[in-house]
Ligand SMILES: CC(C)[C@H](C(=O)O)[C@@H](O)C(=O)O
């Protein structure tokens with residue numbers, strides 16, 4: 139097969155980890171007889187510096203016409219101090235999600251046996267955890283009307299959801315549950331919010347189309363607790379944008395493998411794949427960043443094309459590297475630390 | 490001193506744990522020469538069953554005219570299945586908060602050395618944790634306009650905050666920080682929400698009035714992570730209603746001492762004190778519920794009257810009971826378990 143992949147390296151360590159994912163993807167393509175054309179484009183602080191905005195139209199054109207987007211990380215400390223500044227890397231992110239229609243953010247949290255000791259949780263709490271959040275990404279309070287009244291003394295943010303938005307996300311959740319253990323948890327705050335009641339009634343009405351899936355409904359505050367207490371009691375969770383923002387970040391730190399976690403943001407036309415970690419500005423250019431989460435994000439991309447073996451080849455390479463101790467300093471545990479590039483080379487050679 | 494205390498026992502184990510707190514409070518009053526008049530009133534499912542609503546006017550009258558409210562727990566499984574039912578215990582809770590103006594929910598999370606092993610977190614992560622959330626409790630998306638449009642296919646919840654609401658809560662936060670380690674963390678989502686930007690600018694403007702307090706600003710998703718990673722890096726945290734709902738529950742499970750955590754909801758006129766645990770319906774009437782969180786809530790009540798020694802006497806009694814192993818089955822660790830009433834008797838005798 140032939141693919142065009144938009145390549146949004148972004149800021150900080152983004153370009154370095156993206157380079158490795160490209161290298162490993164190319165090795166996979168070679169082995170399985172595919173042809174990838176990479177289309178680099180600007181985003182984040184890098185784009186603000188170059189053309190004055192974080193998600194320029196030219197970048198949107200590249201993404202729209204690509205078969206998928208591979209994304210590094212964005213964010214730079216010089217934009218961190220004033221959240222009300224008119225131009226910020228995050229606004230590019232939100233604009234991109236909306237413009238590309240990336241409505242479903244897929245965030246797995248799983249464990250690597252060799253990394254369990256890195257978890258802040260006790261081993262018996264975290265062992266066997268393998269859950270996936272589907273976070274709605276283009277609606278809710280992020281995109282509702284917001285503003286000020288009373289000379290600026292009153293602020294408001296409106297949270298809005300339509301039944302169709304909920305159905306679209308929930309459908310992905312049911313389908314994903316069918317490929318896994320057939321357990322789906324709908325996370326809401328239906329005891330307080332009208333939008334949550336719409337979520338709940340919509341999901342309830344869909345249950346009959348997926349008779350094999352066992353659906354549970356839990357309040358967001360209860361999930362925030364149980365994620366720490368018994369993370370391995372969850373499988374697929376679906377939730378709205380803001381709850382998803384908070385809970386997926388919470389979930390990411392429980393496994394001890396945060397630096398390895400990939401993610402996908404799925405749209406109707408194009409989908410985007412990125413590591414969950416940030417741009418880690420202090421490490422920029424030092425060849426110390428861990429490229430594995432980005433490589434695993436590229437694996438998700440192949441799998442999303444239906445190329446399961448290709449994805450598995452990348453996952454296997456990562457597992458093999460972890461076992462062989464071919465890791466960057468964050469995982470070296472006082473042992474030998476490899477460079478970003480060296481880990482990428484090793485993974486590519488082991489495809 | 491003479492006090493009138495409204496006594497809202499509520500549902501499930503509420504009445505049992507409240508009985509013990511009354512007993513221990515009376516012992517303290519006797520020792521220190523105070524006189525407490527307890528004014529019982531209906532709330533929760535118990536009130537729905539009796540008079541058709543969860544926070545009847547008669548109960549409001551009792552609370553309004555009391556010096557403080559001591560609250561057990563509410564919630565009953567028969568109201569749990571349908572979050573859109575017109576009459577539910579939670580609505581009583583929200584109505585009560587609003588009617589009594591309980592704008593600041595104070596939720597400490599601290600550790601008891603003897604309970605550290607109960608934490609899902611590793612000992613080195615949790616040791617020394619002693620933080621307090623101040624959650625805004627009468628504003629935000631809980632109380633904004635909510636409803637449906639488009640024949641029910643669109644739902645909305647409006648989140649609204651005024652500068653005065655933020656100032657009122659933040660003032661309590663600064664004052665509390667001054668009595669502790671002078672560190673204050675303002676939790677918001679100012680990179681996305683206009684209400685959060687109002688929160689942040691309001692708190693920033695107040696910094697000059699408390700030059701000794703070191704203020705940090707963190708995004709809610711980052712706090713959800715750090716609470717699990719390094720809970721002991723926090724001291725006082727202030728936040729809006731919904732973020733507070735999620736984060737205080739998350740914080741409550743990290744310590745291993747959840748069953749012991751008290752809370753207060755402060756208003757301009759009257760304040761309310763309650764354990765953070767729920768009504769635990771399965772345990773109703775079995776004399777197995779742990780009364781210590783309710784006793785510690787009563788201790789907060791005395792301290793809020795400025796009676797620090799009285800509060801300390803109650804805390805000391807709880808610590809002594811923990812050391813002596815005079816505990817209910819949740820803390821017995823396979824050893825001898827005392828009944829709810831027996832623990833209450835022991836605490837009263839040890840004042
Ligand atoms: C940077 C921010 C706008 C963004 C979000 O809140 O969605 C981030 O936290 C994320 O989860 O991708």
Ligand SMILES: CC(C)[C@H](C(=O)O)[C@@H](O)C(=O)O
Pocket residue numbers: 329330359579582583734
């Ligand atoms: C029962 C519910 C309405 C309530 C809330 O969300 O405030 C509860 O979760 C709490 O934190 O006291």
